[in-house]
Amino acid sequence: xxxxxxxxxxxxxxxxxxxxxxxxxxxxxxxxxxxxxxxxxxxxxxxxxxxxxxxxxxxxxxxxxxxxxxxxxxxxxxxxxxxxxxxxxxxxxxxxxxxxxx
Amino acid sequence: xxxxxxxxxxxxxxxxxxxxxxxxxxxxxxxxxxxxxxxxxxxxxxxxxxxxxxxxxxxxxxxxxxxxxxxxxxxxxxxxxxxxxxxxxxxxxxxxxxxxxxxxxxxxxxxxxxxxxxxxxxxxxxxxxxxxxxxxxxxxxxxxxxxxxxxxxxxxxxxxxxxxxxxxxxxxxxxxxxxxxxxxxxxxxxxxxxxxxxxxxxxxxx
Numbered sequence: 113x114x115x116x117x118x119x120x121x122x123x124x125x126x127x128x129x130x131x132x133x134x135x136x137x138x139x140x141x142x143x144x145x146x147x148x149x150x151x152x153x154x155x156x157x158x159x160x161x162x163x164x165x166x167x168x169x170x171x172x173x174x175x176x177x178x179x180x181x182x183x184x185x186x187x188x189x190x191x192x193x194x195x196x197x198x199x200x201x202x203x204x205x206x207x208x209x210x211x212x213x214x
Numbered sequence: 215x216x217x218x219x220x221x222x223x224x225x226x227x228x229x230x231x232x233x234x235x236x237x238x239x240x241x242x243x244x245x246x247x248x249x250x251x252x253x254x255x256x257x258x259x260x261x262x263x264x265x266x267x268x269x270x271x272x273x274x275x276x277x278x279x280x281x282x283x284x285x286x287x288x289x290x291x292x293x294x295x296x297x298x299x300x301x302x303x304x305x306x307x308x309x310x311x312x313x314x315x316x317x318x319x320x321x322x323x324x325x326x327x328x329x330x331x332x333x334x335x336x337x338x339x340x341x342x343x344x345x346x347x348x349x350x351x352x353x354x355x356x357x358x359x360x361x362x363x364x365x366x367x368x369x370x371x372x373x374x375x376x377x378x379x380x381x382x383x384x385x386x387x388x389x390x391x392x393x394x395x396x397x398x399x400x401x402x403x404x405x406x407x408x409x410x411x412x413x414x415x416x417x418x419x420x
Binding site for chain 1: 220223224226227235236237241244245248249250251253254255256257258260262264267268271272274275276277278279280281282283284286287289290293297300301303304305307358359360361362363364365366367368369370371372373375376380381382384385386387388389391392393396397400401404405408409411412413414415416
């Protein structure tokens with residue numbers, strides 16, 4: 113089975129379990145405060161890490177390239193609350209232009 | 215409903231980028247239908263694209279989805295009916311549907327959540343199908359700047375999460391850890407290691 117399909121199947125099942133189990137089996141009892149704090153921080157931590165790696169990572173190194181320019185445009189688009197497809201499109205367009213002009 | 219349209223366009227993005235990461239139309243659409251969690255799907259696709267392998271992709275996705283466990287716990291007291299019905303309802307959990315269903319006092323409206331979830335799900339899956347099938351006609355992703363779209367999407371997902379000082383600190387810390395590990399760790403590891411920064415949440419019991 114390819115990596116992709118393995119990931120798709122396992123992630124699908126685990127995600128469903130994460131959404132269902134607490135509601136059905138643990139019903140009512142809250143997470144210990146400290147654990148809840150950690151869980152709440154997981155998304156911002158990981159998303160920020162992903163932004164970093166996706167912008168600067170290339171073949172096991174950190175490089176500054178057209179993607180960074182795209183990210184700046186994306187930042188502006190997010191600031192004006194553009195729809196997500198426009199944010200992605202703006203970044204792609206910027207990166208493509210930078211590459212074409214460089 | 216604007217929610218459905220937003221989910222649709224978001225799904226198109228995922229479909230297109232999943233193609234670039236090695237998914238085909240079927241696997242991308244199946245993933246959107248079964249996992250139905252934007253951040254985790256994008257994250258796993260990006261890890262796979264970087265050559266990180268299934269294990270790293272799975273761990274990244276699970277860590278990103280861990281918050282749904284907390285949301286499910288919060289939702290639990292508002293659910294009624296048989297375990298099957300409660301399970302079916304909680305599958306409708308997503309950041310947007312959960313936020314929409316919240317009354318603000320700790321109670322949730324499961325009907326509202328499920329209604330929003332259905333609309334979003336249809337848009338999401340349809341968008342993915344379209345994006346992943348249309349991806350064939352796009353040519354070289356780099357010349358179109360599509361590789362810049364991934365970080366842009368993550369940025370768009372990140373910003374709404376930065377609702378507090380701890381969240382900002384965690385985001386900064388996660389970025390630094392990931393950046394430092396980039397040159398020295400195999401693909402996917404910097405992301406997962408950055409998750410350790412979330413342990414900042416342990417410091418102060420509320």
